[in-house]
Amino acid sequence: MSLLKTHMNKVWSKNIKTVLLFIGIMLVVPAISFAQEKTIIDKVVAQIGDEVILLSDIQQQQLQLIQNGQEESPKSKCKILEDLMFEKLLINQAKIDSIEVSNDMVNAEMEQRIRYIADQIGSIEALEEFYGKSVAKIKAEFFELIKKRIMAEQMKDQITSLVTITPKEVEKFYKDLPTDSIPYINSKVSIAQIVIYPDVTEKDQEIARKKLDQIRTDIIEGKMLFGTAAFESEDPGSRLNGGGLGWQTRGTMVPEFEAVIYKLEKGEISEVFETPYGYHIIKLIERKGDNYDSKHILIMPKPSDEEFEKAALKIDSLYSEIKKGTITFETAASRFSDDKNSKMNQGKVVNPYSGDYLWDVQNINEIDPQMSRIVEVIDVGDYSSPSTYYNQAENQQGFRMVKLLNRTEPHIANLKTDRQLIEMAAKNQKDQKVIDKWVSDKIGGSFVRIDDEYSGKCNFKHAWLKSDL
Known part of the structure; x- marks a missing residue:
């Protein structure tokens, strides 16, 4: 191959x-x-x-x-x-x-x-x-x-850090490929999106904090066991385990969490504190040096229905302005989208596997099924009407519009339309030669x-x- x-x-x-x-x-x-x-x-x-x-x-x-x-x-x-x-x-x-x-x-x-x-x-x-x-x-x-x-990856990157590839080398690499080794490229799409999330207000944060304060009070006063109260937790990884996180070592949790855990005595329950995930309380089960066993309860602030309604009105308004031509989709994405990963690219969504803006139509469904369904029914240059959107990676719910920027036809890989892919493969080949030489040099001085x-x-x-x- x-x-x-x-x-x-x-x-x-x-x-x-x-x-x-x-x-x-x-x-x-x-x-x-x-x-x-x-x-x-x-x-x-x-x-x-x-x-x-x-x-x-x-x-x-x-x-x-x-x-x-x-x-x-x-x-x-x-x-x-x-x-x-x-x-x-x-x-x-x-x-x-x-x-x-x-x-x-x-x-x-x-x-x-x-x-x-x-x-x-x-x-x-x-x-x-x-x-x-x-x-x-x-x-x-x-x-x-x-x-x-x-x-290992950093060491490997260091070994190949000075490797470069010229246009002539890319063309020679492609020319030397056997015809039956050039892959068939599925249809691919490039997409842009505008995402609007409802705001979490100070009031929403206070509601979450007060809820956890009351849970802590009930535990301290003996009205509820910590493990029972953990059913209220919004951490799916520990909720059904009585809040138990098992044995951890220093550095495995976010700094805000560990700043609290190392101040607790065995059996002590912390005050309510905040991390990027929400509000927590911790019970220290046992600590041995840098290792600790603990339970926690997490309550995450949730936007109110009023904030959801505001977010829906905002994206509906953007949709209307884009349809009227008073603002372009790209400008609206840059100015108003809440998706930090795409707004700086005028809403264009980067494929995390290839590093470019092209997505294989046959595989996009496994990453974002909703996106897959949307691009199936719109033409190049068109955009969808706003719809609800749940970002699993960020655990956020909001609203989204999607624009189909381009759709390629299935074809045999060529330098005109797939140059970036071929260039990456050519550089990989050159990297491998450098790595092979490095391995040969290092084996002689290593115990094997x-x-x-x-x-x-x-x-x-x-x-x-x-x-x-």
Whole structure:
């Protein structure tokens, strides 16, 4: 398969199984037996510096391949192992080069991944049921793993930071592709939107705070148990668990939360405090050094019906002004839209996977089903009438208008209409050559050990052992 096809598959194959593979082993269901009757005992199969690779690491990724419809084979095991060894080599070098990854960066990445998977599966509750653990436990369990993966990515970016690609190199790359390796491009659309959310007023905030104040008072006075009161919480990840967040470590929660938790005594319930998510109270169950076990209740301020009505009137007014021609859709988006991610682009919505404004028609439904239905019934240059809109990622409800900017016809990839995609694939090829040289240079100065079962049977791309040099 060509690099172009590989890149295409990474960008546009977005079914839920591919999502799990894309996310990596962060949220995979533990795979130990692989439906075999006997239990396989975990063991170290390779070591790069002080980073080890376990048999279970390979098994987990094999399971992901199977879930993604691929066949298990000895060759796939070897490919998985070499990919893991490359990642460990990056991590090992990142430590040597003192590449720092902040807790805030890890938490942001963790939150983004969890929200994305929850959106694909349906909800936070469905995610927790699927993986058999609370979101809090997922975060605590995979914090270090995500941190190391970010370190590896930063190291990789550093290696390829000076790589550039010229127009002539792009054209040569495309010219050298075998005809049967050039992919077929599905119809794609570019879209813009105007989103209006109702305001959360000081009165709405005070209502939420007073509600939580009363819940806290009832708990303190013994009228209600904390676990029972947690059914009022608006945190779906802990509400059905009596508010329990499980054991966490310093840096896994937002700063406002941890500023309170580390001041509490065992069994103490905090006063009401605010974070970007809303208002909380915490009960500290136990603390050991930087680790703590706690319960919390979250109440989120909600816009009043009056504010919803104002938001509806605002977007209806914008719709009328756009229809009359007194303001363009693009100007209205820039001046009035509440969607911070698109308003600076005149309302144009960026595809987070490709980094451009084009969305594959066959896959947009998995990301924004409502958007998919809208673009099916409007022509290029037209815009929809206002409709209700729920942004799952931000947990906000409001109203939205959508404009269809362009719709491409299905076609074979070419330099005229798909140059950006081809350029990305050409640069990926050039990046890979630089990375391959870096790996060869670093292997000689690194401690590498591979289990005989793999070193004797795998035909690795790189000469990881000195005996293979």
